Amino acid sequence: MTTAPDQHKPELDVSIVIPVYNEEAVLPQLFERLYPVLDSLERSYEVIFVDDGSRDHSAALLRKQYQARPDVTRVVCLRANAGQHAAILAGFEYTGGKAVITLDADLQNPPEEIVKLLAELDKGYDYVGTIRRKRRDSSWRHLASRAMNKLRERITNIHMTDQGCMLRAYDHDIISAILDSREAQTFIPALAYLYAGNPTEIVVEHEERAAGESKYHLFKLIHLNFDLMTGFSLMPLQVFSLVGIGIAIISFVFVIYLAVRRLIVGPEVEGVFTLFAIVFFLIGILLFGIGLLGEYVGRIYVQARGRPRFLIKAVLDKRTADKPDQPE
Ligand code: UDP
Numbered sequence: 001m002t003t004a005p006d007q008h009k010p011e012l013d014v015s016i017v018i019p020v021y022n023e024e025a026v027l028p029q030l031f032e033r034l035y036p037v038l039d040s041l042e043r044s045y046e047v048i049f050v051d052d053g054s055r056d057h058s059a060a061l062l063r064k065q066y067q068a069r070p071d072v073t074r075v076v077c078l079r080a081n082a083g084q085h086a087a088i089l090a091g092f093e094y095t096g097g098k099a100v101i102t103l104d105a106d107l108q109n110p111p112e113e114i115v116k117l118l119a120e121l122d123k124g125y126d127y128v129g130t131i132r133r134k135r136r137d138s139s140w141r142h143l144a145s146r147a148m149n150k151l152r153e154r155i156t157n158i159h160m161t162d163q164g165c166m167l168r169a170y171d172h173d174i175i176s177a178i179l180d181s182r183e184a185q186t187f188i189p190a191l192a193y194l195y196a197g198n199p200t201e202i203v204v205e206h207e208e209r210a211a212g213e214s215k216y217h218l219f220k221l222i223h224l225n226f227d228l229m230t231g232f233s234l235m236p237l238q239v240f241s242l243v244g245i246g247i248a249i250i251s252f253v254f255v256i257y258l259a260v261r262r263l264i265v266g267p268e269v270e271g272v273f274t275l276f277a278i279v280f281f282l283i284g285i286l287l288f289g290i291g292l293l294g295e296y297v298g299r300i301y302v303q304a305r306g307r308p309r310f311l312i313k314a315v316l317d318k319r320t321a322d323k324p325d326q327p328e
């Protein structure tokens, strides 16, 4: 695997990356549970919090935590909300650990499980995926994600039992490769899987959100799944063209039949509604196809613009002497 030359040379054993978006309600509990686990590891570590443009007091809480544990805490503040995966990518830019672990801030991923993930990396795996033993989310989320899991398994080369859990561990090389990929919208566990040479999966616990509420409403979830499906497979486009070809052949035969019928039987008015039905059906499929094309074209557009995926406002990091403006 090619990695950026010395750009992200690991100096520590473990980096923990946690995206934070309006999580003031849960952050104190997170700090309380996370740090004891990491202290007990007897490995050098850092926790990189990425404040994803929170509008509540998350940035202030993170700053306080940085002041409490400056040796092992770093805070990256984004100027505006960039989305969970972009925020994690921003965190990756600052990782200095041989092992990198991602975690949600809401304590749905118990920090105690970090020990298990590291044990797997120690065995020589370079990617440790996770399967939630019992998922604690609303039932519609359960159903939807099970369906998306199945679809992803069919149409992409990414094989994960449970794509939704962000508690995962990666070898440093995989993080370098992810950072080298300049795609604008991505789904990190899937991208990491592409670069993994020796992946494994383990079962982890999953808890209910400790406080606050989910940042994913329906539209954002659909969008995320489009990132996953269209980012890692051309199948939706290909299936559509196959269906399109099939329908084109059938309608061609149908048109010939109607033309011949008209020559033999003469004009018929009764068939008008059937024709309408067929036309509407075709229009429906066409529109769906245009929509799907739009998804791909939209992504090409985003990629072609080459805008930065995130903008950093401030970094709380003891290693860097020059500090730009501090977050409030
Ligand atoms: N998150 C983020 N930016 C966003 C949305 C979410 O950084 O735009 C973070 C959020 O603070 C949390 C994690 O991503 O740490 C997962 O979000 P959430 O718990 O709301 O998702 P769910 O568990 O409902 O899928």
Ligand code: MG
Pocket: 104, 106, 108, 209, 214
């Ligand atoms: Mg959550």
